[in-house]
Amino acid sequence: MNFDEIKKQWDQQAGDLVQVRPASLQKTQSILETIRKNFKRELIYTSIALIFLLTIPFYEDFHEVIVIVYYLIILQVVLITISHFKNIHRITRIDRNPYILNSKENLQQVYYELKYTIELQRRMIFFMAPLSTMIYFILIGRENAMQWFSNYYHFTDTLDKNPWFFVWNLLGLATFLAFVMYRSSVQIEKRYGTPLTEIKSVLEDIEE
Amino acid sequence: MSKEQQFLHLLQQHRNILYKVSRMYMDTAQDQEDLVQEITFQLWKSYCAFEGKSEFSTWMYRVALNTALTYFKKEKRKVDQISLTGAIDKSEDDHHSAVAEERLDYFYKAVQDLTKVEKALIFLFLEGHSHREIALNLGISEGNARVKLNRTKEKLQNIIKKNGYEF
Numbered sequence: 001m002n003f004d005e006i007k008k009q010w011d012q013q014a015g016d017l018v019q020v021r022p023a024s025l026q027k028t029q030s031i032l033e034t035i036r037k038n039f040k041r042e043l044i045y046t047s048i049a050l051i052f053l054l055t056i057p058f059y060e061d062f063h064e065v066i067v068i069v070y071y072l073i074i075l076q077v078v079l080i081t082i083s084h085f086k087n088i089h090r091i092t093r094i095d096r097n098p099y100i101l102n103s104k105e106n107l108q109q110v111y112y113e114l115k116y117t118i119e120l121q122r123r124m125i126f127f128m129a130p131l132s133t134m135i136y137f138i139l140i141g142r143e144n145a146m147q148w149f150s151n152y153y154h155f156t157d158t159l160d161k162n163p164w165f166f167v168w169n170l171l172g173l174a175t176f177l178a179f180v181m182y183r184s185s186v187q188i189e190k191r192y193g194t195p196l197t198e199i200k201s202v203l204e205d206i207e208e
Numbered sequence: 209m210s211k212e213q214q215f216l217h218l219l220q221q222h223r224n225i226l227y228k229v230s231r232m233y234m235d236t237a238q239d240q241e242d243l244v245q246e247i248t249f250q251l252w253k254s255y256c257a258f259e260g261k262s263e264f265s266t267w268m269y270r271v272a273l274n275t276a277l278t279y280f281k282k283e284k285r286k287v288d289q290i291s292l293t294g295a296i297d298k299s300e301d302d303h304h305s306a307v308a309e310e311r312l313d314y315f316y317k318a319v320q321d322l323t324k325v326e327k328a329l330i331f332l333f334l335e336g337h338s339h340r341e342i343a344l345n346l347g348i349s350e351g352n353a354r355v356k357l358n359r360t361k362e363k364l365q366n367i368i369k370k371n372g373y374e375f
Contacts (some may be wrong), residue, residue: 002248003333003361006315006334009308009311009312010228010312013224013227013312015224015226015227016223018224018227018244020226020248025249025252027245028249028277029281030275099341100257100346102269102346103273103274103277103328103347104348105347106277107277107278157302199278202278202324205323205324206347207345
């Protein structure tokens with residue numbers, strides 16, 4: 001192949017077919033813009049979910065102790081959620097300028113912003129695991145929740161009288177937690193995993 | 209003239225950069241259009257920071273390449289093999305031009321088998337950048353840029369040979 005020939009033709013390309021539309025100044029599909037969009041969407045969904053969780057004791061017949069425990073858990077969920085969204089918000093506020101950075105620096109910045117977002121999301125899943133356990137007891141156990149707590153409190157007695165309680169209860173809990181954590185991990189992977197892998201591969205390619 | 213109009217005017221003048229980058233990085237018309245849109249968005253976003261210390265085209269190269277390197281095409285899209293050049297009607301009289309266009313088409317087809325970084329190297333090389341400028345743009349050493357570029361040129365020649373087109 002003669003690169004001089006190619007270069008001659010390359011220079012003659014006018015780009016007349018490219019349409020520069022003012023509307024293009026508003027629309028984007030970049031991964032960091034996707035994080036921004038997802039952040040807004042997650043904020044709305046989480047707020048709706050929290051409002052829903054706050055109203056549950058009004059129409060469910062919970063024991064008054066359970067109601068207090070329930071609201072304490074929800075308070076924790078709210079505090080963790082606020083901290084999580086504050087961190088994500090910090091990422092979305094970073095004003096990147098692809099002109100100042102060279103390609104390698106730009107790739108590194110995108111990679112670490114994306115990786116940090118994924119780590120935050122993963123950490124959120126683990127933070128939520130103990131809380132999900134409590135929610136499992138209260139929402140799945142419903143009117144039996146108090147009895148379940150009592151069974152665990154009087155562990156040896158329950159083990160003598162009804163050992164199968166622990167088998168079914170823990171099996172149910174494990175399934176519930178596995179489902180919640182698996183679904184959340186899949187969601188994170190679907191949103192950010194593939195772009196992260198691809199950016200890592202480009203970064204390795206430029207570094208080698 | 210408003211800042212937006214000024215920007216669009218400059219972009220119109222340098223639209224060949226958008227065209228070349230989009231053809232280098234995407235193989236279908238729809239993906240090329242999407243990439244052009246994304247580059248345009250990123251250029252506009254960072255236009256405020258552009259102080260005119262360098263040429264508009266120099267600035268545009270960097271933003272366009274950085275965007276292309278971190279851009280991912282949409283999945284599950286119906287494949288439309290017609291590229292942006294597909295719309296050109298070639299006159300039969302203009303045989304020379306048609307051959308040249310076909311050669312360029314084969315070149316762009318072969319380029320699709322290169323990695324994103326290799327595409328950037330070839331792009332900057334064809335735009336007439338020196339090894340030093342390529343290295344500065346990509347953030348690698350000059351020696352590395354030279355080695356990488358030579359390897360990429362060799363790889364591209366092998367792809368074209370493998371595809372059965374020699375020029």
